[in-house]
Structures are given as structure tokens and as C-alpha cells.
Amino acid sequence: MILEAVMLQVKQGMEEEYEEAFRQASTIISSMKGYISHELQRCIEVNGKYLLLVKWETLEDHTVGFRQSSExxxxKHQLHDFYDPFPTVEHFENVPLEEMG
Incomplete structure (x- = not known):
């Protein structure tokens, strides 16, 4: 499993509109091959700052399957105009905390 993590900064005053657009766009990402789950977290300390976490089965499910799709x-059409600056996407993999063997 791969965790996609994206820190998002939404333009000032557009937070409510963004959250509604994100709710609608969620059906797009959740229909993709390799998609497991996603959540959007709103920052308490900084207005307009969000954390998007998406779980994918493989890195390629996101970078190829989703990113190169018409979906x-x-x-992009529904969400990308809200961001300033444009976000950096990072991918993470789980670190086992129990020793093997």
C-alpha cells in the first residue's frame, strides 16, 4: 500500500467552495483502479490549509493509472484553480514497527 500525502493551500475566502467541490470530485478518485481510501483534513491553525491523504494499492495506480487518465x-478541472501555490505530491510506504522473525 502507498500513501499519497499532499499539503494544500486554498486561496483565501474560497474554503467553503473548495470543500464542496472536493466532495463532488471525490467520486472521481474513489472510482479509480487501485484506490483504497482518501480523507481531507482541515488545518486548525492555518486558514485554507488542508492535508489530503490517499491510499493506493501501488504507486503506479496513482502516478500512471490516475494521473494519465481522462478522470x-x-x-484537475474541478479542483486545481483553488490552489495557491500549486501543491507538491509525495508518496510514502509503511515502515514495519515489529521486528520480523
Whole structure:
């Protein structure tokens, strides 16, 4: 499993509109091959700051399957105008905390 983590900064005063657009766009990402789950967290200390966490089965499910799809073009159309600056996407993998063997 891969965790996609994105820190998002939404333009001032557009937070409510963004959250509604994100709710609608969520159906796009949740329909993709390899998608497991996602959540959007709102920062308490900084207005307009959000953390998007998406779980994918593989890195390629996100970077190829989603990013190179027509569905991604619709995702961009619905959401990308809200961001300033444009966010950096990072991917993480779990570190086992129990010793093997």
C-alpha cells in the first residue's frame, strides 16, 4: 500500500467552495483502479490549509493509472484553480514497527 500525502493551500475566502467541490470530485478518485481510501483534513491553525491523504494499492495506480487518465483531467478541472501555490505530491510506504522473525 502507498500513501499519497499532499499539503494544500486554498486561496483565501474560497474554503467553503473548495470543500464542496472536493466532495463532488471525490467520486472521481474513489472510482479509480487501485484506490483504497482518501480523507481531507482541515488545518486548525492555518486558514485554507488542508492535508489530503490517499491510499493506493501501488504507486503506479496513482502516478500512471490516475494521473494519465481522462478522470484526472476532470479532477484537475474541478479542483486545481483553488490552489495557491500549486501543491507538491509525495508518496510514502509503511515502515514495519515489529521486528520480523
Amino acid at each position: 484526472y483531467q476532470e479532477w
